[in-house]
Amino acid sequence: MGLLEVKNVNKRFGGLQALGDVNLSVAENTVHAIIGPNGAGKSTLLNCLVGKLIPDTGSVMFDGQSVLGRKPHEINQMGISRVFQTPEIFGDLTVLENVMIPCFARRDGAFKLHAFETVMNEAEIVDMAEAMLTDVRMIEKRDVHAGSLSRGDKRRLEMAMCLVQQPKLLLLDEPTAGMARADTNNTIDLLKEIKASRPITMAIIEHDMHVVFSLAERITVLAQGTPLVEDTPENIKGHPKVQEAYLGQSHE
Amino acid sequence: MLGLNRKDSLLFVVVICLTMFAPFLLNPFPEGSELAQFNAGYPDLMQRFVIFGIFAIGFNILFGLTGYLSFGHAAFLGVGSYAGVWMMKLLTMNVIPAILISVVVAGLFSVLVGYISLRRSGIYFSILTLAFAQMSFSLAYSVLTPITNGETGLQLSLNDPRILGVSEVDGSIPPANLFGLSMRDSTELAMGNWLFTFNVGYYLSAVVMLIAFYVAIRIFRSPFGMMLRAVKSNQQRLNYTGLNTKPYTLAAFVISGMYAGLAGGLMVAMDPLAGAERMQWTASGEVVLMTILGGAGTLIGPILGAGFIKYFENIFSKINESILHQWFAFLPDGLEDALVFMVYPFIGKGWHLTLGIMFMLVVIFLPGGLVEGGQRLGRLFRRRRKTDTKPGAGATEPAE
Numbered sequence: 001m002g003l004l005e006v007k008n009v010n011k012r013f014g015g016l017q018a019l020g021d022v023n024l025s026v027a028e029n030t031v032h033a034i035i036g037p038n039g040a041g042k043s044t045l046l047n048c049l050v051g052k053l054i055p056d057t058g059s060v061m062f063d064g065q066s067v068l069g070r071k072p073h074e075i076n077q078m079g080i081s082r083v084f085q086t087p088e089i090f091g092d093l094t095v096l097e098n099v100m101i102p103c104f105a106r107r108d109g110a111f112k113l114h115a116f117e118t119v120m121n122e123a124e125i126v127d128m129a130e131a132m133l134t135d136v137r138m139i140e141k142r143d144v145h146a147g148s149l150s151r152g153d154k155r156r157l158e159m160a161m162c163l164v165q166q167p168k169l170l171l172l173d174e175p176t177a178g179m180a181r182a183d184t185n186n187t188i189d190l191l192k193e194i195k196a197s198r199p200i201t202m203a204i205i206e207h208d209m210h211v212v213f214s215l216a217e218r219i220t221v222l223a224q225g226t227p228l229v230e231d232t233p234e235n236i237k238g239h240p241k242v243q244e245a246y247l248g249q250s251h252e
Numbered sequence: 253m254l255g256l257n258r259k260d261s262l263l264f265v266v267v268i269c270l271t272m273f274a275p276f277l278l279n280p281f282p283e284g285s286e287l288a289q290f291n292a293g294y295p296d297l298m299q300r301f302v303i304f305g306i307f308a309i310g311f312n313i314l315f316g317l318t319g320y321l322s323f324g325h326a327a328f329l330g331v332g333s334y335a336g337v338w339m340m341k342l343l344t345m346n347v348i349p350a351i352l353i354s355v356v357v358a359g360l361f362s363v364l365v366g367y368i369s370l371r372r373s374g375i376y377f378s379i380l381t382l383a384f385a386q387m388s389f390s391l392a393y394s395v396l397t398p399i400t401n402g403e404t405g406l407q408l409s410l411n412d413p414r415i416l417g418v419s420e421v422d423g424s425i426p427p428a429n430l431f432g433l434s435m436r437d438s439t440e441l442a443m444g445n446w447l448f449t450f451n452v453g454y455y456l457s458a459v460v461m462l463i464a465f466y467v468a469i470r471i472f473r474s475p476f477g478m479m480l481r482a483v484k485s486n487q488q489r490l491n492y493t494g495l496n497t498k499p500y501t502l503a504a505f506v507i508s509g510m511y512a513g514l515a516g517g518l519m520v521a522m523d524p525l526a527g528a529e530r531m532q533w534t535a536s537g538e539v540v541l542m543t544i545l546g547g548a549g550t551l552i553g554p555i556l557g558a559g560f561i562k563y564f565e566n567i568f569s570k571i572n573e574s575i576l577h578q579w580f581a582f583l584p585d586g587l588e589d590a591l592v593f594m595v596y597p598f599i600g601k602g603w604h605l606t607l608g609i610m611f612m613l614v615v616i617f618l619p620g621g622l623v624e625g626g627q628r629l630g631r632l633f634r635r636r637r638k639t640d641t642k643p644g645a646g647a648t649e650p651a652e
Binding site for chain 2: 073076090110111119
């Protein structure tokens with residue numbers, strides 16, 4: 001039984017079958033990549049996992065509980081954090097404040113009215129956030145407005161915001177999309193570091209095969225909304241069906 | 253001081269001084285001089301400054317922090333006023349129960365309005381709040397006449413029960429008071445040609461405003477305030493960070509509704525009547541103008557904006573054609589008439605035009621409002637001083 005179990009998930013958008021009978025099992029403490037050509041349903045699948053979309057049929061179980069019908073913040077409280085394709089951070093806030101917010105979410109749950117305390121007096125939260133920023137080597141930028149960071153730093157900050165919650169499962173939606181090769185390699189290193197330093201499960205959606213083969217321990221290939229194969233990276237590389245899907249040859 | 257950091261304490265002290273010495277500061281011109289008409293240090297106007305200051309501070313907690321633009325905040329002020337007058341009719345002329353009930357009733361009403369309106373964001377939220385406010389306004393005018401006394405407005409009368417107080421004193425309605433201290437009482441101080449008025453009602457309102465301002469600073473610096481800024485910045489990220497944004501926005505909405513109620517209650521305490529026009533959309537629009545003009549999202553901005561607009565409304569509108577002729581009397585006749593003709597549309601009843609132009613200029617050139625203007629001036633001075641001789645003498649900057 002994996003940490004995340006997706007069973008027979010179907011999702012239709014009008015006449016388009018975005019997901020058809022998707023089965024997926026992500027084992028604990030592994031890096032699981034989901035790859036596939038454009039329009040294969042990778043993002044739709046991810047949105048079903050975090051509560052943005054609700055599948056038409058099927059079940060999504062996380063840690064023994066169903067996530068279906070729960071709101072995004074509830075799913076996050078269960079232990080799933082998500083990194084977006086374009087970094088989603090609080091641009092008007094400082095870097096430190098950006099990381100403090102998930103710390104509050106982790107300590108206090110979905111809502112707590114601290115209207116008369118002072119942010120900087122919350123020593124425990126400040127310490128937690130600063131430790132995290134040190135981990136991702138951004139501590140010297142703690143008072144910078146997050147909106148003025150470079151793209152790579154924004155990505156780094158977003159990961160810090162997710163990691164400081166100590167999620168059981170980290171979902172990454174094309175973490176290197178639109179990045180230069182150097183930034184991509186930095187991100188790969190960062191993810192490897194993260195994986196090595198703590199027990200964490202990651203599910204990565206990615207286009208870039210270089211990233212996938214550097215990180216993944218299991219790979220699921222999606223094509224036209226259905227999983228084609230699921231195997232180790234070595235086996236996937238030479239798999240005829242995968243090459244077929246990517247090269248766009250017809251099945252018939 | 254009081255759990256504030258140095259910068260905020262300084263700002264708070266500055267605001268305390270400004271409000272406490274307002275009767276002096278707003279009366280810079282001697283009685284009888286030509287400029288005396290620019291004096292704003294009379295009780296009625298000073299009360300309005302601080303009361304609308306409270307209204308704008310509260311509005312800024314919602315709009316400045318979360319970015320939710322409510323176009324119906326006057327409804328809470330109006331509801332608070334009605335509740336306050338009823339308290340004075342039924343219970344006592346002491347202002348404390350009236351003010352408290354105003355805050356409570358406005359708070360409850362804002363829970364209802366907020367719960368429904370906050371289902372949408374952006375322009376739809378604004379429209380929903382506007383709809384609620386106009387609904388309240390129309391109801392107060394027509395259907396709810398037994399409670400609101402319709403067009404005439406709710407007033408006190410000699411045969412009100414006032415079970416904890418007295419219905420009448422020597423054949424007239426007793427004055428609103430704070431444990432016997434009448435709100436209308438004033439002490440006058442004549443110094444040379446100057447006449448300063450210290451009014452009980454003003455000082456009560458000023459103290460309440462200072463408390464309201466202090467609470468607002470604490471909210472701005474609290475984790476709750478940080479969450480509200482995060483809502484404005486990126487609501488989607490906040491949701492995916494495990495925080496439920498709805499209770500946060502609703503709390504901000506209700507707090508700002510209670511501030512509006514407080515302002516309504518104080519209005520009643522100063523002048524015990526309430527009319528439906530307080531809830532009209534122009535009144536809601538006015539507080540939006542105040543906040544943006546002063547600087548949305550800053551601490552001091554709304555107070556500045558409120559003072560600015562109320563000053564214009566009351567002082568500029570008083571200037572009439574004959575005063576203009578007096579001013580330009582030194583010019584040759586033809587030129588005098590031409591100049592008066594040109595200036596006239598901007599004063600008197602035309603003060604809205606002046607205000608509108610100033611508002612446009614501020615929004616275009618100072619998107620951060622008057623506070624940003626102050627900050628720019630401060631920076632300019634500091635740079636000049638640095639290049640001159642003494643670095644680090646540091647002009648203090650109360651802004652933000």
